[in-house]
Amino acid sequence: MSKTATKPKKIPAKGKTGEEHRVPIFVMGKRYDVPESLTIQKALEYAGYQLVRGCGCRGGICGACGTVFRFPNSYRIEVGLACQTVVRPDMYIAQIPFFPGNKAVYDIETLPAEGGTIAALYPEVFKCVGCGTCTRSCPMDIDVLGYISKAIQGDLKAVAEGSFDCVMCGLCAARCPAEEVQYNIAILARRLYARHLVPKAAHVAKAVQALEAGTFDKVLQDLKRKTMDELKKLYKDLEIEPDMADESWTPQNKSHLGE
Ligand code: SF4
Numbered sequence: 001m002s003k004t005a006t007k008p009k010k011i012p013a014k015g016k017t018g019e020e021h022r023v024p025i026f027v028m029g030k031r032y033d034v035p036e037s038l039t040i041q042k043a044l045e046y047a048g049y050q051l052v053r054g055c056g057c058r059g060g061i062c063g064a065c066g067t068v069f070r071f072p073n074s075y076r077i078e079v080g081l082a083c084q085t086v087v088r089p090d091m092y093i094a095q096i097p098f099f100p101g102n103k104a105v106y107d108i109e110t111l112p113a114e115g116g117t118i119a120a121l122y123p124e125v126f127k128c129v130g131c132g133t134c135t136r137s138c139p140m141d142i143d144v145l146g147y148i149s150k151a152i153q154g155d156l157k158a159v160a161e162g163s164f165d166c167v168m169c170g171l172c173a174a175r176c177p178a179e180e181v182q183y184n185i186a187i188l189a190r191r192l193y194a195r196h197l198v199p200k201a202a203h204v205a206k207a208v209q210a211l212e213a214g215t216f217d218k219v220l221q222d223l224k225r226k227t228m229d230e231l232k233k234l235y236k237d238l239e240i241e242p243d244m245a246d247e248s249w250t251p252q253n254k255s256h257l258g259e
């Protein structure tokens with residue numbers, strides 16, 4: 001996050017046309033009055049900050065926008081994703097877009113797919129005191145203590161499945177008294193599980209086979225010859241998967257699927 005020369009935008013005071021009630025927030029100690037409906041991320045931009053760090057997908061997926069905040073007369077440090085958390089009056093805000101946690105370096109191809117691998121690469125996992133602060137800090141409502149307990153037991157499948165929604169924001173690690181780096185432990189388990197233990201998906205193997213056999217060469221060549229307008233039309237005419245489609249849905253025209 002950096003401060004540009006931009007001045008905070010003016011919005012009409014309450015009671016006038018186009019009104020939106022404003023609330024005071026404090027960014028690194030400085031007060032800004034921002035519309036109450038904004039997320040922390042939008043409020044920072046409204047206040048004139050340019051987000052060059054701590055901002056990615058803006059949709060609660062990338063985990064880049066971990067933020068800590070506190071309210072006056074409260075000792076509690078609270079946490080959230082800046083792109084998902086709406087401002088509240090008197091919020092004192094600071095972002096922690098990067099957390100310098102321990103990160104093991106490994107070659108997933110040669111690592112043994114067994115529970116002991118977690119202990120070998122992250123021996124600090126055994127320092128967990130079971131306080132549950134990580135679970136309380138997680139903006140994705142993951143049972144972080146639960147998957148760390150499974151990591152201690154060496155249950156790769158349970159860690160992989162229990163941590164599946166992790167966005168790697170680092171908020172759990174930032175608050176952990178045992179200095180665990182939960183998200184790196186979790187991604188190690190997911191990598192080991194996905195690379196070595198889960199049966200290979202038959203449909204992916206079939207698609208790779210078709211790719212290697214040159215099934216899509218002609219359709220790709222045809223695409224490369226099209227003009228921008230032709231590509232746009234093709235895109236607009238594409239059959240879109242319905243929002244509520246179940247997993248068995250496939251398009252009517254399967255020619256580009258190699259079927
Ligand atoms: S915050 Fe750290 S010590 Fe506490 S339960 Fe989570 S991993 Fe264990």
Ligand code: SF4
Pocket residue numbers: 063137138139140141142144165166167168169170171172173182183
């Ligand atoms: S487990 Fe930790 S890193 Fe993952 S989303 Fe939750 S708080 Fe963020």
Ligand code: FES
Pocket residue numbers: 054055056057058059060061062063064065081082083084167
């Ligand atoms: S910007 Fe990606 S989770 Fe907030």
